[in-house]
Amino acid sequence: MNKTVLVVDDQIGIRLLLEEVIQQEGYQVELALNGKEALDKVTESKPDxxxxxYKLPIIDGSKLVKQLEEQGIMIPTIIMSGLPEKAKEDVENLQSVKETIGKPFQLNDIRELVNRMLSE
Known part of the structure; x- marks a missing residue:
């Protein structure tokens, strides 16, 4: 079974770049541009x-994870943020958040992180 990564970012350039990089690693990619769209996609088909x-329109990243966890939906999550320290502090009590990475990020770091998270 192919593993699926849901990429949620309001910037189209980042969504498309991550989609390409993750697909090159052999994974399926779903895209969402805000927290509400991500919530709908997660309830339709649970990504791996x-x-x-971190900062999204409608429902921001930390609120989305909190909402999912309250519903008993635990999806390993990587938070991406231009302010990684603030984001890390904000999500430290959320069990689903496994990593917080700063933007801009290195593509090789993304490859390694995604492969490591999906092999655990």
Whole structure:
């Protein structure tokens, strides 16, 4: 079974770049541009990993993870943020958040992180 990564970011360039990089690693990619769209996609088909922007329109990243956890939905999540320290502090009590990475990020770091998270 192919593993699926849900990429949630309001910037189209980042969504498309991550989609390409993750697909090159052999995974399926779903895209969402805000927290509401991500919530709908998660309830439709539960992804194996979520790459989630911290600041999003409608429902932001930390609220989305909190909402999912309250519903008993635990998806390993990588939070992406231009302010990684603030984001890390904000999500430290959320069990689903496994990593917080700063933007801009290195593509090789993304490859390694996604492969490591999906092989655990």
């Amino acid at each position: 990993l979520m790459m989630l922007d």
